[in-house]
Amino acid sequence: MPTASAQLPLQEGDVLWRPSPAQLAATRMSQYQTWLAQNTGREFSDYSALWRWSVDELETFWQSIWEFFDVQADGGMEPVLTTRSMPGAQWYPKARLNYAEHVFRQANADRPALICRAEDEPRREISWAELASTTGAMAEFLRRAGVRAGDRVAAYLPNRDEAVIAFLACASIGAVWSSCSPDMGPTVVLDRLRQIEPKLLIVTDSYRYAGKLHDRVEVVEQLLAQLPSVRAVIHVDGPLASTRPVTWNNCIAWNDCLARQCELVFDRVPFSHPLWIVYSSGTTGLPKAMVHGHGGIVLTHLKTLGLQHDLREGERLLFLGSTGWIVWNLQAGALLAGATAVLYDGHPSYPNADALWRVIDQEHVTLFGCGAAYLTNCMKQGLRPGEVVALESLRSINSTGSPLPLDCYAWVYQAVKQDVWLASVSGGTDIASGFVACAPMLPVTAGELQCAELGVAAYAYDEAGQAVLDRVGELVITQPMPSMPLFFWNDPKGARYRESYFGVYPGIWRHGDWIRFTPRGTAVIYGRSDSTINRFGIRMGTAEIYGVVEALPEICDSLVVDLEYLGRPSFLPLFVVLSPDCTLEPGLKARIKEEIRNKASARHVPDEIYEVDEIPRTLTGKKLEVPVRKLLLGVPLDSVASQDSMANPASLAYFVKFAAGLQRSDRESSRQGETQPRKAPELGQS
Numbered sequence: 089m090p091t092a093s094a095q096l097p098l099q100e101g102d103v104l105w106r107p108s109p110a111q112l113a114a115t116r117m118s119q120y121q122t123w124l125a126q127n128t129g130r131e132f133s134d135y136s137a138l139w140r141w142s143v144d145e146l147e148t149f150w151q152s153i154w155e156f157f158d159v160q161a162d163g164g165m166e167p168v169l170t171t172r173s174m175p176g177a178q179w180y181p182k183a184r185l186n187y188a189e190h191v192f193r194q195a196n197a198d199r200p201a202l203i204c205r206a207e208d209e210p211r212r213e214i215s216w217a218e219l220a221s222t223t224g225a226m227a228e229f230l231r232r233a234g235v236r237a238g239d240r241v242a243a244y245l246p247n248r249d250e251a252v253i254a255f256l257a258c259a260s261i262g263a264v265w266s267s268c269s270p271d272m273g274p275t276v277v278l279d280r281l282r283q284i285e286p287k288l289l290i291v292t293d294s295y296r297y298a299g300k301l302h303d304r305v306e307v308v309e310q311l312l313a314q315l316p317s318v319r320a321v322i323h324v325d326g327p328l329a330s331t332r333p334v335t336w337n338n339c340i341a342w343n344d345c346l347a348r349q350c351e352l353v354f355d356r357v358p359f360s361h362p363l364w365i366v367y368s369s370g371t372t373g374l375p376k377a378m379v380h381g382h383g384g385i386v387l388t389h390l391k392t393l394g395l396q397h398d399l400r401e402g403e404r405l406l407f408l409g410s411t412g413w414i415v416w417n418l419q420a421g422a423l424l425a426g427a428t429a430v431l432y433d434g435h436p437s438y439p440n441a442d443a444l445w446r447v448i449d450q451e452h453v454t455l456f457g458c459g460a461a462y463l464t465n466c467m468k469q470g471l472r473p474g475e476v477v478a479l480e481s482l483r484s485i486n487s488t489g490s491p492l493p494l495d496c497y498a499w500v501y502q503a504v505k506q507d508v509w510l511a512s513v514s515g516g517t518d519i520a521s522g523f524v525a526c527a528p529m530l531p532v533t534a535g536e537l538q539c540a541e542l543g544v545a546a547y548a549y550d551e552a553g554q555a556v557l558d559r560v561g562e563l564v565i566t567q568p569m570p571s572m573p574l575f576f577w578n579d580p581k582g583a584r585y586r587e588s589y590f591g592v593y594p595g596i597w598r599h600g601d602w603i604r605f606t607p608r609g610t611a612v613i614y615g616r617s618d619s620t621i622n623r624f625g626i627r628m629g630t631a632e633i634y635g636v637v638e639a640l641p642e643i644c645d646s647l648v649v650d651l652e653y654l655g656r657p658s659f660l661p662l663f664v665v666l667s668p669d670c671t672l673e674p675g676l677k678a679r680i681k682e683e684i685r686n687k688a689s690a691r692h693v694p695d696e697i698y699e700v701d702e703i704p705r706t707l708t709g710k711k712l713e714v715p716v717r718k719l720l721l722g723v724p725l726d727s728v729a730s731q732d733s734m735a736n737p738a739s740l741a742y743f744v745k746f747a748a749g750l751q752r753s754d755r756e757s758s759r760q761g762e763t764q765p766r767k768a769p770e771l772g773q774s
Contacts, residue, residue: 095502098494100535100612104501105509107528115398115528123156135527135539136609143545146172146567150179150387150543157390160193161185161383162356169568174595175585177568180359180383187363187382187424188259189354190390192220194426199402201423202249205447207296207434214249219256224352226257229345233320235287237262237357240365242286243411244268244277244308246295247433250324250342251411252420254290255364259382262357266365269412270295270302272707273732274310276375280367283377283578285317290342293334294326298435305332312336359383360574366414366517375733376588377577380520384570389421392521396541397484397511398528399455401426404481406448407457408436413708414517415457415488427454436462441469442476445504449477456482459489459709460496460512467499468644468667474504484509486526489709491613491631495639497534512537514601514613518589519571523563523599524611535635536610544569546611548603553593560604560614560629565597572597602629619713621650621660621692630713636687637662637680642670645703648694649717651750659750661720662694665703672699698746702739709735716740720747 098104112118121138124130132138142149147168154165164182171177195201195216202214235241241258243266245251251267258265266284268277270292281289291308294301304326312318321339360381367375393399405422406429409415422429430451436444436458448456463485466473473479485500485508492512500510511526514537523546530538540546548561555561576585592598602614614629621630630648637646645665662680666672677697685693704712715729725744731737 095498098498098534100494100533101606101608101610102534103531104497104534105507105532107509107531112529116400117395117398117528120156120395124152127155128152135530139540139542139609142542143567146543146545150570153387153391153543157394159185159386159390160189161359172568174568174572174597175582175590177572178360179387179568179570183359183383184356185359185383185386186260186262186354186356187386188223188256188352189356190386191256191259191423192216192223192352192354194401194423195220196402196426200428202252203404203428203430203451204249205430205432205434205451206246206248207299207438209296212249219253220352221349222253222346223256223260224350225346225348226253227260227352228348228350230257230261230263230288232348233288235261235263237355238264238362239288240264240266240284240286241288241290242266242268242281242284243290244270244272244304244311245290245292245324245411246270246326247409247411247416247431248324249431250290251416252429252431254322255420259363260352260354262355262361264362264365264379267411267416269410269707270304270307271297271410271735272412274307276730276732277307277311278314279374279730279733280377281311281315283374284365286315287317288320288322289315289318290322290324292324292326293332294328296327296434298438301327303328303332305334308334308336357382362574364417365577366417366520367412368517374578376584377579378518378573379575379577380571381574384572384574385417385421385520386424388519388521388569388571389418389424391542392525393418393421393425393427396522396525396527397455397486398509399425399427402428403454403483404428404430404452405455405457406430406432406451406453407486408432408444408459408462409457410707414520417520419457437465441466442471442473445471445473445479446477448482449479452481454481455484455486457486457488460487460492461490461705461709463487463496463500464493464638465644467496467503472503479505482508484511487512488514490711491615491635492535493635493638494535497532514611516599518573518599519569521571523565524603524613533608533610536606536612539609540605540611546603546605548605549593549596549598553596557605558607560602562592562617563599563601563603563613564593565599616713619649619717621648630711632688633662633684633692636683637664640680640683642667642676643680647700647703647711647713647716649713649720651717651720660692660694662697663700663703664697665701666699672697700739700742702736704729704737704739704743705735706733707735716743719743720750722747722751 162184200213201216201219204212241263255265293305321336324342362379363382407415407419513522513525515522522541524537525541526538545567547555549564550556550561589597602617604612615631633648643664647663651659681693718728
């Protein structure tokens with residue numbers, strides 16, 4: 089229930105929503121706490137006390153999750169954890185289980201397993217019986233094709249039911265799943281799949297996005313030419329299938345793979361047997377190929393989706409994202425929780441700006457997840473979904489990928505729905521879940537994440553490796569988690585794994601985000617620590633600048649980078665995308681600087697502001713802050729970013745030109761004996 093006005097200007101920490109007693113009583117978290125009291129005698133006064141117990145008595149907590157969700161396994165349950173040392177912690181070394189088995193324990197004839205929505209295609213429902221039948225048939229085909237436990241099966245598919253079916257079939261026999269979205273170019277796909285050497289590839293010939301058809305036949309040919317490990321190809325028909333014949337070697341049609349019906353069976357594998365391989369963004373260097381295990385994902389997704397996000401049996405989850413983003417894997421986890429996964433394949437604003445909100449309403453979606461950029465774009469477009477559709481079933485909205493601006497919190501409660509649980513969450517591909525996220529018994533406070541997840545020993549550390557409260561520090565995890573990567577696939581001695589997480593604080597996981605925990609247990613994310621602005625000895629996260637700048641109605645998007653040159657003062661340019669019919673005139677520049685000076689920091693006012701058409705982003709919507717900074721410092725384009733891993737690679741052309749102007753200005757300054765690089769004012773207009 090809403091508890092405070094969502095009118096601007098909001099202040100960080102303003103309470104916007106609080107669960108009613110009836111809402112609180114219905115949560116799975118309340119059921120879990122009742123179970124704890126009845127079965128262990130443990131009672132907790134509030135979430136903070138429950139969280140403290142969950143990280144202090146780590147093994148007892150995770151065993152309680154196992155028992156509460158009735159995880160099924162062979163072998164002994166002891167020890168829960170061999171050691172708390174990181175890296176190297178091993179969970180449930182004697183247990184054997186299967187992810188897919190836990191999915192199909194939730195089968196129910198009264199509700200669909202999957203609902204499929206795609207651009208310009210009929211709506212489809214997949215019953216639990218059909219899902220079991222097709223998964224069983226696909227698993228039998230994989231066995232006949234020579235796929236065994238531990239073999240890798242990769243997919244190049246959109247967000248369709250075939251991807252879920254193939255994944256579950258792989259899991260059922262212990263094969264290792266990995267997927268890339270068809271909007272990824274061949275270079276970025278090969279950077280991923282060459283590392284893992286898949287035995288079988290599942291592909292589509294085409295896909296539809298924003299009303300346009302995208303042919304992928306030649307891309308698949310390039311993939312196959314450079315993936316000698318692939319022995320067979322499964323072809324899933326895309327919208328161009330009838331007009332675009334394929335001639336791939338060892339290719340079999342999807343429907344032919346399902347011709348032989350077979351009962352679905354589950355091979356129980358060790359707790360830490362690889363389930364899937366997922367990847368870092370790969371904008372620079374080879375992507376990290378992160379391996380997660382069956383048991384770690386089962387336990388973590390049951391806890392995260394069931395308790396933190398309060399996803400219940402029979403409810404419906406739609407998470408806006410592609411098969412190349414970890415949110416797809418989390419969406420598949422809806423099945424573990426007994427919920428229906430609503431698969432949306434297409435542009436969220438096609439054929440009209442509120443298209444996705446109409447789907448959310450029509451499909452009675454309970455929990456809707458998306459990148460913060462989607463909500464911000466809806467706000468900037470002036471959408472008011474709550475006036476167009478009823479959204480009666482919508483109970484929760486999750487926002488991730490980047491911090492959610494204060495004005496977007498207000499927009500959700502004004503324009504979408506008053507009585508909705510809006511949760512900004514932060515986790516990552518690395519753990520396939522959240523570090524700092526949400527809990528259904530806590531209030532929603534503007535600009536803040538509700539809490540650290542249960543079992544996640546999250547803190548802010550200063551440079552000396554000491555935990556700090558109400559101060560910005562590095563996000564660290566001091567105790568192991570079941571869903572931490574088992575290893576990186578292409579990292580035989582584990583050197584890259586240790587360097588990625590444990591190189592700064594030995595034995596402590598450093599995630600690379602700036603964070604501040606408040607005395608109330610809430611948290612604020614300030615952006616990536618490797619893209620920090622450090623001016624005059626004062627550090628600031630980029631998210632603080634974006635929150636101020638993008639609150640202005642004239643600004644749609646922005647990017648700020650600190651171009652500190654060795655031995656010279658820094659140069660801080662701000663790049664902005666303007667709203668329609670706006671111009672970057674001197675008055676607007678002055679107002680932007682004044683807003684930053686008054687609401688963020690007088691020391692972090694940009695030296696100059698430039699208009700651009702687009703901000704470079706990854707395929708998952710993250711701003712390319714570090715690659716753009718490197719580019720502007722003189723690093724060649726082909727060394728800073730893989731353009732196939734970008735949503736809008738053409739956007740880099742402006743920054744290449746800008747970098748050349750900076751270097752030219754720097755050479756002139758050097759000849760004149762100056763110590764500060766000059767700006768490139770001729771590039772100020774795009």
